[in-house]
Amino acid sequence: MNPQFLMDGLIAGAIIGLGAIGVTLTYSILRFSNFAHGELLSWGAYLALGISSALGVLGAGSTKPLGPFSFGWSLPVAAVLAIILTGLLALAVDALLFSSFRRRGSAIIIMVMASFGASLALRSLLEFLFTSKPAYFSQALQIAMKLGGGLRATPDQLAMLVVALLSVIAVHLVMTRTDIGRAMRAVSENPGLAGIAGIDVRRVIRTVWFLGAALACIAGMMSGLIIQIRPYLGHDLLLPLFAAAILGGIGSVPGAMIAGLVIGLCEAFTVQIIGAEWRAAVSFAILIAVLVVRPRGLFGKAS
Amino acid sequence: MMLDLVAYGAFFLTIALTYAIISLGLNVQWGMTGLFNVGIAAFVAVGAYTSAILTTPETADRFGGFDMPIVVGWLGAALVAGALSWGVGALTIRLRADYLAIATFGVAVTVQLCMLNLQPLTGGAFGIGFIPRPFAGLQGDALLFSLANCGLMAVVVLSLYLALQHLSRSPWGRVLRAIREDEAAAQALGKQPVRFRLQAFTVGGAIMGLAGAAQAHFIGFIAPDNYMPVLTFQVWAMLIVGGSGNNRGAIAGAVLVWGLWAVTAAAVSAFVPPEDQARAAALQIVAIGVGLCLMLLLRPRGLFGEVSPLARSSTKPPLSAKE
Numbered sequence: 001m002n003p004q005f006l007m008d009g010l011i012a013g014a015i016i017g018l019g020a021i022g023v024t025l026t027y028s029i030l031r032f033s034n035f036a037h038g039e040l041l042s043w044g045a046y047l048a049l050g051i052s053s054a055l056g057v058l059g060a061g062s063t064k065p066l067g068p069f070s071f072g073w074s075l076p077v078a079a080v081l082a083i084i085l086t087g088l089l090a091l092a093v094d095a096l097l098f099s100s101f102r103r104r105g106s107a108i109i110i111m112v113m114a115s116f117g118a119s120l121a122l123r124s125l126l127e128f129l130f131t132s133k134p135a136y137f138s139q140a141l142q143i144a145m146k147l148g149g150g151l152r153a154t155p156d157q158l159a160m161l162v163v164a165l166l167s168v169i170a171v172h173l174v175m176t177r178t179d180i181g182r183a184m185r186a187v188s189e190n191p192g193l194a195g196i197a198g199i200d201v202r203r204v205i206r207t208v209w210f211l212g213a214a215l216a217c218i219a220g221m222m223s224g225l226i227i228q229i230r231p232y233l234g235h236d237l238l239l240p241l242f243a244a245a246i247l248g249g250i251g252s253v254p255g256a257m258i259a260g261l262v263i264g265l266c267e268a269f270t271v272q273i274i275g276a277e278w279r280a281a282v283s284f285a286i287l288i289a290v291l292v293v294r295p296r297g298l299f300g301k302a303s
Numbered sequence: 304m305m306l307d308l309v310a311y312g313a314f315f316l317t318i319a320l321t322y323a324i325i326s327l328g329l330n331v332q333w334g335m336t337g338l339f340n341v342g343i344a345a346f347v348a349v350g351a352y353t354s355a356i357l358t359t360p361e362t363a364d365r366f367g368g369f370d371m372p373i374v375v376g377w378l379g380a381a382l383v384a385g386a387l388s389w390g391v392g393a394l395t396i397r398l399r400a401d402y403l404a405i406a407t408f409g410v411a412v413t414v415q416l417c418m419l420n421l422q423p424l425t426g427g428a429f430g431i432g433f434i435p436r437p438f439a440g441l442q443g444d445a446l447l448f449s450l451a452n453c454g455l456m457a458v459v460v461l462s463l464y465l466a467l468q469h470l471s472r473s474p475w476g477r478v479l480r481a482i483r484e485d486e487a488a489a490q491a492l493g494k495q496p497v498r499f500r501l502q503a504f505t506v507g508g509a510i511m512g513l514a515g516a517a518q519a520h521f522i523g524f525i526a527p528d529n530y531m532p533v534l535t536f537q538v539w540a541m542l543i544v545g546g547s548g549n550n551r552g553a554i555a556g557a558v559l560v561w562g563l564w565a566v567t568a569a570a571v572s573a574f575v576p577p578e579d580q581a582r583a584a585a586l587q588i589v590a591i592g593v594g595l596c597l598m599l600l601l602r603p604r605g606l607f608g609e610v611s612p613l614a615r616s617s618t619k620p621p622l623s624a625k626e
């Protein structure tokens with residue numbers, strides 16, 4: 001067996017894990033499965049693409065590849081702006097849609113349904129704006145480097161793994177070392193009690209949206225850089241995201257990340273032994289297995 | 304000209320009524336029981352393929368082709384789709400409510416993969432053709448053929464409507480609504496919520512399978528593209544617009560939303576230059592998504608709300624503490 005599947009699985013898993021953190025946070029704080037989360041990945045990728053192309057028009061040197069990478073400095077700059085804009089997009093969707101359901105105390109399943117409608121609208125809007133033709137951050141070709149042990153990776157892939165690792169460390173620090181992180185955990189334990197204890201629940205909700213969307217944007221950009229950018233990018237990742245959030249245990253940030261890696265590796269393994277056409281069924285099989293055997297996931301608390 | 308219009312009207316109504324069947328099936332799951340199915344397209348597809356495999360004439364390169372009567376195909380479709388719903392429900396229905404949503408979403412993805420990749424069974428991306436059409440003998444006369452099919456579909460929808468009306472007024476229907484509104488109370492009265500939910504989910508799935516078969520036989524050709532996620536959305540929009548919990552609403556919503564869809568699609572193909580039509584179609588889907596959200600926000604009970612002493616209450620306390 002070719003060990004290269006480990007590298008492919010690790011990268012796919014990092015993307016799934018980053019996306020799943022947003023799903024798990026939304027679920028544990030707002031208490032509903034957000035079917036529109038995948039669209040935040042796609043929007044993040046397209047926002048970064050739009051901004052970096054605009055920068056490329058403004059400054060001709062900005063797209064000149066940096067060192068071994070396929071992109072110039074326009075991409076990291078665009079990434080920062082895209083992360084902020086994706087966060088704002090999530091806040092806007094919440095303000096327009098979900099906050100009014102929360103105010104009315106609508107049933108959770110109504111919010112799930114609204115997220116379903118939002119996902120459809122957001123995805124098709126991307127298709128309208130950018131058409132369904134795949135787009136790329138860069139057309140430059142990269143040669144994979146030998147890493148030893150039969151593994152190969154392009155400099156872009158390695159950079160993305162580092163970015164994913166740094167993002168996870170940052171989220172972990174936010175969740176464990178800051179006031180807002182503690183407030184988030186308190187709200188996820190018991191929103192009523194947290195409100196009485198003087199925690200600004202609305203601020204927590206805004207932070208959750210922003211954080212989840214920022215990570216979704218990073219995951220979307222990673223997927224765009226390594227594979228391609230399409231309006232269906234996030235939609236096609238939604239099932240793996242849910243599977244990872246549930247496998248990791250709803251509400252557990254490290255769980256989501258580890259489960260994401262597990263799913264990515266399982267997918268890559270399946271591609272190698274069965275074939276790429278069944279890749280999408282891997283998450284479904286894992287999802288059903290977890291729901292049957294251990295619905296609270298690996299790191300979830302018994303409810 | 305006049306006759307063409309009548310023929311087109313009958314064709315339009317036939318398609319709309321096949322959607323009405325799906326919408327009625329969803330109403331059993333969501334409207335009566337509160338089960339959120341995000342994989343409607345999968346259950347419709349399973350029904351369509353089952354019936355196609357049972358009724359098409361023998362083909363060399365594909366399993367099936369049993370050349371059975373259409374009625375057998377339709378029954379088989381309902382049975383297989385019902386069995387699939389039962390399986391999915393049995394695994395997930397006792398878990399948290401939105402786990403069923405996630406599981407059905409996964410079913411839709413997986414069925415899509417199976418349609419594409421199980422080539423010996425489904426014909427892969429090329430789909431299955433030569434599905435026998437009801438009243439094939441009348442095919443020479445377009446008008447008569449359309450009217451006969453439309454009549455058949457009207458009879459199916461009407462019988463289904465009467466049966467479901469009866470079911471929803473029966474003790475079974477009352478138990479479902481009781482569980483939907485207050486599970487603990489229903490349980491205290493000795494009803495087993497899981498069992499009833501599973502039954503409702505299975506009945507709804509079987510109806511969706513039947514609708515898939517009806518559609519497949521009317522069009523005569525099926526392919527994976529017919530069962531994309533947008534089908535699921537359309538049916539949801541139909542039920543929400545019509546009013547969930549109300550069978551008449553489910554039918555009216557289906558005809559209305561399909562009408563709007565057909566009119567806008569016709570406008571797109573008439574007024575939009577060909578190179579932009581794909582984009583205009585995307586905008587059409589944006590409209591359905593936004594419409595679904597607006598309906599949930601502004602008129603959650605739909606055009607025809609539920610008529611029942613046990614109407615779904617729109618407020619539930621636990622989350623109101625947050626804002």
